[in-house]
Amino acid sequence: xxxxxxxxxxxxxxxxxxxxxxxxxxxxxxxxxxxxxxxxxxxxxxxxxxxxxxxxxxxxxxxxxxxxxxxxxxxxxxxxxxxxxxxxxxxxxxxxxxxxxxxxxxxxxxxxxxxxxxxxxxxxxxxxxxxxxxxxxxxxxxxxxxxxxxxxxxxxxxxxxxxxxxxxxxxxxxxxxxxxxxxxxxxxxxxxxxxxxxxxxxxxxxxxxxxxxxxxxxxxxxxxxxxxxxxxxxxxxxxxxxxxxxxxxxxxxxxxxxxxxxxxxxxxxxxxxxxxxxxxxxxxxxxxxxxxxxxxxxxxxxxxxxxxxxxxxxxxxxxxxxxxxxxxxxxxxxxxxxxxxxxxxxxxxxxxxxxxxxxxxxxxxxxxxxxxxxxxxxxxxxxxxxxxxxxxxxxxxxxxxxxxxxxxxxxxxxxxxxxxxxxxxxxxxxxxxxxxxxxxxxxxxxxxxxxxxxxxxxxxxxxxxxxxxxxxxxxxxxxxxxxxxxxxxxxxxxxxxxxxxxxxxxxxxxxxxxxxxxxxxxxxxxxxxx
Amino acid sequence: xxxxxxxxxxxxxxxxxxxxxxxxxxxxxxxxxxxxxxxxxxxxxxxxxxxxxxxxxxxxxxxxxxxxxxxxxxxxxxxxxxxxxxxxxxxxxxxxxxxxxxxxxxxxxxxxxxxxxxxxxxxxxxxxxxxxxxxxxxxxxxxxxxxxxxxxxxxxxxxxxxxxxxxxxxxxxxxxxxxxxxxxxxxxxxxxxxxxxxxxxxxxxxxxxxxxxxxxxxxxx
Numbered sequence: 001x002x003x004x005x006x007x008x009x010x011x012x013x014x015x016x017x018x019x020x021x022x023x024x025x026x027x028x029x030x031x032x033x034x035x036x037x038x039x040x041x042x043x044x045x046x047x048x049x050x051x052x053x054x055x056x057x058x059x060x061x062x063x064x065x066x067x068x069x070x071x072x073x074x075x076x077x078x079x080x081x082x083x084x085x086x087x088x089x090x091x092x093x094x095x096x097x098x099x100x101x102x103x104x105x106x107x108x109x110x111x112x113x114x115x116x117x118x119x120x121x122x123x124x125x126x127x128x129x130x131x132x133x134x135x136x137x138x139x140x141x142x143x144x145x146x147x148x149x150x151x152x153x154x155x156x157x158x159x160x161x162x163x164x165x166x167x168x169x170x171x172x173x174x175x176x177x178x179x180x181x182x183x184x185x186x187x188x189x190x191x192x193x194x195x196x197x198x199x200x201x202x203x204x205x206x207x208x209x210x211x212x213x214x215x216x217x218x219x220x221x222x223x224x225x226x227x228x229x230x231x232x233x234x235x236x237x238x239x240x241x242x243x244x245x246x247x248x249x250x251x252x253x254x255x256x257x258x259x260x261x262x263x264x265x266x267x268x269x270x271x272x273x274x275x276x277x278x279x280x281x282x283x284x285x286x287x288x289x290x291x292x293x294x295x296x297x298x299x300x301x302x303x304x305x306x307x308x309x310x311x312x313x314x315x316x317x318x319x320x321x322x323x324x325x326x327x328x329x330x331x332x333x334x335x336x337x338x339x340x341x342x343x344x345x346x347x348x349x350x351x352x353x354x355x356x357x358x359x360x361x362x363x364x365x366x367x368x369x370x371x372x373x374x375x376x377x378x379x380x381x382x383x384x385x386x387x388x389x390x391x392x393x394x395x396x397x398x399x400x401x402x403x404x405x406x407x408x409x410x411x412x413x414x415x416x417x418x419x420x421x422x423x424x425x426x427x428x429x430x431x432x433x434x435x436x437x438x439x440x441x442x443x444x445x446x447x448x449x450x451x452x453x454x455x456x457x458x459x460x461x462x463x464x465x466x467x468x469x470x471x472x473x474x475x476x477x478x479x480x481x482x483x484x485x486x487x488x489x490x491x492x493x494x495x496x497x498x499x500x501x502x503x504x505x506x507x508x509x510x511x512x513x514x515x516x517x518x519x520x521x522x523x524x525x526x527x528x529x530x
Numbered sequence: 531x532x533x534x535x536x537x538x539x540x541x542x543x544x545x546x547x548x549x550x551x552x553x554x555x556x557x558x559x560x561x562x563x564x565x566x567x568x569x570x571x572x573x574x575x576x577x578x579x580x581x582x583x584x585x586x587x588x589x590x591x592x593x594x595x596x597x598x599x600x601x602x603x604x605x606x607x608x609x610x611x612x613x614x615x616x617x618x619x620x621x622x623x624x625x626x627x628x629x630x631x632x633x634x635x636x637x638x639x640x641x642x643x644x645x646x647x648x649x650x651x652x653x654x655x656x657x658x659x660x661x662x663x664x665x666x667x668x669x670x671x672x673x674x675x676x677x678x679x680x681x682x683x684x685x686x687x688x689x690x691x692x693x694x695x696x697x698x699x700x701x702x703x704x705x706x707x708x709x710x711x712x713x714x715x716x717x718x719x720x721x722x723x724x725x726x727x728x729x730x731x732x733x734x735x736x737x738x739x740x741x742x743x744x745x746x747x748x749x750x751x
Contacts, residue, residue: 046677049677050660050661050677051657051660052657053641053642053643053644053646053653053655053656053657053658054642054646054647054648054653054655055646055660055676056646056648057646057647057648057649057650057653058648059651060651064651070651072647072649072650072651073651074650074651074652088649090649149705149706150706151705151706151707152705152706152707158711158712158714173705173706174683174684175683175684175686175687175703176687176702176703176704176705177686177687178686178687178688178689178690178693178695181687181698181702181703182696182698184702184709184710185696185698185699185702185710187712188710188711188712188713189712189713190713190716190717191712191713191714191715191716191717192712192716193712194712195705196705196706203683203684211683212683213679213680213681213682213683214674214679214681214683214684214685214686215674215676215677215678215679216673216674216676216679217676217677223677223678318727324696325690325693327672327673327690327693329669329672329673329674329676330672330673330685330686330690331685331686335686340712340716360676361666361669361673361674361675361676363665363666363669363673364640364665367639367640367665368636368640371632371635371636371639371640374535374536374628374632376536376572376573376574376631376635377572377573377574378574380635380639381667381668382668384665384668384669385668385669388668388669388673389669389672389690389693441719441724441727441728442718442719442724443716443719444727445719445720445723445724445726445727446716446717446719446723448723448726448727449719449720449723452734453726454732454733454734455726455727455729455731455732455733458726458727458728458729459727460728460729
């Protein structure tokens, strides 16, 4: 009988990998979970944050090591693309992954988001429908503790509750901040649907977590653990016996007979390499790093689609001063959303749009400019208070389409501290996403008018929202997709990918909940088969 | 930074003329105490933390070896405030003095020196203070210094202290079905607001003066 080091090796300990690990461990499977970065407790991240000069840098309080560099390491991501847009993304390499510094929006996709090609004639369809994933959406919501309002039309059309749900949200909505009340009071009459944004900052004590107290510090770290982050499932998985190996950088998947993956090789900080065998392997190493590992290993790529079809919610952002105090910063870093453009017929022509309402304590944004103006003393204090009370930021989550030329590859020449390739990204904005600009401008103009606004930063430049999709794309044809409907590699029956990279449509919502739902579904498949 | 502008603001805000200066105590001879004294004078605060003052002085001196000398010059000139009418101070402070003053005020407010990067791992920013960063003081009654709010859940629903909320539907607090319904169609935007969104004007008044906006607005009347 063949000896295996584990039933399953999971590469990556983020929210997706850790959720899969936890389910597998609960079902009695032996699991080894590899993590490139270290384990850092919450208190230490809070301490680092409070002692950091760069508080708007959401990677800064986390370890950034030569063998586990994060996205902000100088030169780690070499990006090429358009003249008017610099590709930037934000991810961590620590146990628990990048949800440790997210804001935890937990939207479900809409049924139409699964069939963009059939309904609107653009992009691709998923090989599964909304109904197929719904049970796992619910389980994902329960695992992470999602706060939501099931009564609303989340497609933004002001109709009945949508998408359909088999059970209510685990937690009721939090109180609506005064700022959001003002948005709704002013924008509703102009035709804009201001709705609740589902998220994982629990509104009541849940699963050992305290209720959100509005510390306004979701990014870069929730100081009290009210907001979900992947380390919570890392801890649960480890408690059930999952062997978490930190500072262990996977660099090669080894192919064996019958196209099965037989082992993964990982490297320790001292340069020592270790080989692990298993019955099955789950690559859950992040939307850019997972395809990098597959390409370095020359596996799973018979379609030539690994690393391609990179998508984000690249969009526009407007900052203005309202003519009345709104006082952003009371509560979490975001509440509510404007969903009107999320699923309109114009998706056949250009990107859908969802507007995100920023709710940061803005003192560190408004003060530098006032100091540069030479304000001092009571004048300065009064100006900080005035600006902080009136500043508002609204940005778009814009849908991008999968394009094979938007891709990530292992860098041909650059190496990180472990001697492994860094990342090279090519990312350009096509006419589909650029085509939403006139619509966004008309909406932004109305938002501005509603608050008799004074412009601080016009929404003229593009920016990413750091949501990575498409790079290990799912489909129903092995010739043009990397994984099948069960997140299984078309090429290797025992290789699975747990990543938002499998998503064939980006829609306009944060993809993590969908990723966790898919990871839970993938775990069920493995439990059945092993 | 315009020197006159800065000084006018300092005078207008009553800081400089309110500096409590008495005899030789006014300008301590040793640099660290001098820095603390000048910091309190320029920020209009009497309770700055001496430990942070010490750290910031060391930082500024490390970043600019000429800093102690410039500080001494600024302190000496500030110490003469009481002896002179404020207007005379306008003439006494040099451009360099103003720069020195701003170099001191800025980190006290922001809690750091330099320019923190938001999307790069390395920058020239240096930590000074978080809990004593003055920029959070003017809003402390309304918003938390991000990390611990000490206000409890759901405090954010109430109208912020000191704000008179415009009339709103009674059910505006509710999410979901009980919440006010939006209008069934979206309003067409006006050219002036659109021009601002396009980055062509900062204020509505400015936008109305753009030739194409003026024309479109006139046509609409």
